[in-house]
Amino acid sequence: xxxxxxxxxxxxxxxxxxxxxxxxxxxxxxxxxxxxxxxxxxxxxxxxxxxxxxxxxxxxxxxxxxxxxxxxxxxxxxxxxxxxxxxxxxxxxxxxxxxxxxxxxxxxxxxxxxxxxxxxxxxxxxxxxxxxxxxxxxxxxxxxxxxxxxxxxxxxxxxxxxxxxxxxxxxxxxxxxxxxxxxxxxxxxxxxxxxxxxxxxxxxxxxxxxxxxxxxxxxxxxxxxxxxxxxxxxxxxxxxxxxxxxxxx
Amino acid sequence: xxxxxxxxxxxxxxxxxxxxxxxxxxxxxxxxxxxxxxxxxxxxxxxxxxxxxxxxxxxxxxxxxxxxxxxxxxxxxxxxxxxxxxxxxxxxxxxxxxxxxxxxxxxxxxxxxxxxxxxxxxxxxxxxxxxxxxxxxxxxxxxxxxxxxxxxxxxxxxxxxxxxxxxxxxxxxxxxxxxxxxxxxxxxxxxxxxxxxxxxxxxxxxxxxxxxxxxxxxxxxxxxxxxxxxxxxxxxxxxxxxxxxxxxxxxxxx
Numbered sequence: 001x002x003x004x005x006x007x008x009x010x011x012x013x014x015x016x017x018x019x020x021x022x023x024x025x026x027x028x029x030x031x032x033x034x035x036x037x038x039x040x041x042x043x044x045x046x047x048x049x050x051x052x053x054x055x056x057x058x059x060x061x062x063x064x065x066x067x068x069x070x071x072x073x074x075x076x077x078x079x080x081x082x083x084x085x086x087x088x089x090x091x092x093x094x095x096x097x098x099x100x101x102x103x104x105x106x107x108x109x110x111x112x113x114x115x116x117x118x119x120x121x122x123x124x125x126x127x128x129x130x131x132x133x134x135x136x137x138x139x140x141x142x143x144x145x146x147x148x149x150x151x152x153x154x155x156x157x158x159x160x161x162x163x164x165x166x167x168x169x170x171x172x173x174x175x176x177x178x179x180x181x182x183x184x185x186x187x188x189x190x191x192x193x194x195x196x197x198x199x200x201x202x203x204x205x206x207x208x209x210x211x212x213x214x215x216x217x218x219x220x221x222x223x224x225x226x227x228x229x230x231x232x233x234x235x236x237x238x239x240x241x242x243x244x245x246x247x248x249x
Numbered sequence: 250x251x252x253x254x255x256x257x258x259x260x261x262x263x264x265x266x267x268x269x270x271x272x273x274x275x276x277x278x279x280x281x282x283x284x285x286x287x288x289x290x291x292x293x294x295x296x297x298x299x300x301x302x303x304x305x306x307x308x309x310x311x312x313x314x315x316x317x318x319x320x321x322x323x324x325x326x327x328x329x330x331x332x333x334x335x336x337x338x339x340x341x342x343x344x345x346x347x348x349x350x351x352x353x354x355x356x357x358x359x360x361x362x363x364x365x366x367x368x369x370x371x372x373x374x375x376x377x378x379x380x381x382x383x384x385x386x387x388x389x390x391x392x393x394x395x396x397x398x399x400x401x402x403x404x405x406x407x408x409x410x411x412x413x414x415x416x417x418x419x420x421x422x423x424x425x426x427x428x429x430x431x432x433x434x435x436x437x438x439x440x441x442x443x444x445x446x447x448x449x450x451x452x453x454x455x456x457x458x459x460x461x462x463x464x465x466x467x468x469x470x471x472x473x474x475x476x477x478x479x480x481x482x483x484x485x486x487x488x489x490x491x492x493x494x495x496x497x498x499x500x501x502x503x
Binding site for chain 1: 250251252253254255257259260261262263349352353356357362363366367368369370372374375376377378379380383384387388389390437438441445446448449450451457467468
């Protein structure tokens with residue numbers, strides 16, 4: 001069924017901007033990205049939007065729809081009432097380039113700060129062997145499409161720009177957890193997580209898990225297990241004593 | 250470069266304020282009830298059927314009814330308005346306050362940090378759990394150990410009550426320890442201690458199995474947190490009503 005939908009789309013750049021009203025045709029089965037494309041084709045040819053796969057796998061079209069961080073291509077129009085005005089804005093946490101496009105390079109900086117996979121020195125590529133049960137926790141985190149919706153919604157940096165330097169954000173703390181839990185990784189990631197990537201800033205309010213389009217249990221399976229490992233290392237004298245007595249590393 | 254100029258605190262159009270408000274109201278009501286019962290200092294023991302409310306177990310001070318002190322009276326009578334539960338409440342409260350689920354609940358509901366996802370928090374500064382006092386949340390596992398001991402005592406109390414027959418109170422005490430047990434076992438620290446801290450599950454099949462089972466419970470940690478909290482209060486209320494003679498216990502076998 002076709003109807004004329006009401007939209008408010010943020011237009012502007014780093015010098016300023018505002019929400020602009022549009023009325024656009026909506027057809028059955030469409031997603032918000034289809035509407036944005038129709039808007040470009042019919043009314044606003046210079047509207048900037050980043051997109052690629054239209055299948056929820058490239059992580060390009062992250063934005064905020066009615067204030068909720070979502071992928072434009074995975075948000076069906078059928079979840080809205082026909083009478084509803086739908087607001088589409090860029091991700092708030094990152095600097096704006098233009099319209100719905102933000103500069104997400106903060107995330108690439110944070111990615112580079114996580115030391116890469118460190119296999120045992122005596123193991124050559126091609127000799128890696130591991131059991132499925134040992135690697136499946138890390139595999140959940142590999143589903144990440146790097147849409148950065150979790151980074152965008154995390155209040156630690158969303159509401160406090162000044163924390164960006166100290167806090168890697170849920171995506172990259174999850175990367176640290178992925179490597180820490182990897183059966184062949186030899187690097188010590190626990191102290192790094194707390195001291196260099198700001199794990200202590202996370203107050204586990206689970207917004208990262210709520211917005212993840214891949215439904216990764218970021219908080220329960222990555223962040224809390226990392227917090228527990230930090231507690232083992234830094235805040236548990238019984239574990240410390242056990243390590244000393246039994247010469248465990 | 251600057252962020253997009255959007256003045257509104259949030260553009261969410263759903264009732265995002267409802268979950269934190271409900272959580273706040275629920276926690277407030279339960280806190281008021283628990284405080285009232287703690288400082289009431291009475292109606293915690295049904296002598297006829299050996300029902301002891303979990304809020305007063307173990308009852309360790311000299312003002313306890315002797316029959317209710319299953320593990321002896323280790324401490325002298327407490328002065329002033331203090332009652333026997335003040336000895337155990339810090340551990341039970343500590344377990345709930347440092348619990349990963351309750352942290353989410355009260356950070357959102359009571360401290361608005363954040364009140365809901367993508368809704369700006371009202372604080373100018375945020376340091377999370379990096380410094381005192383919130384860094385003490387890392388002590389959760391110690392409260393887990395203490396709560397586990399108290400759970401075993403609650404189980405002992407519930408089993409002991411079967412010595413007088415079978416009544417509705419026995420069933421309530423049993424369901425209560427079942428829910429408390431499920432909540433305690435589903436704890437994230439428990440999951441970590443059981444097996445989560447291992448790097449190689451394949452070398453520890455028993456701990457891997459335990460971790461797998463606890464992970465299933467852990468998926469329901471929020472539901473178990475609320476169910477066990479509410480049911481503790483209902484159990485206490487039932488014991489209080491029977492102990493005060495307001496209602497009589499429904500007996501099945503005497």
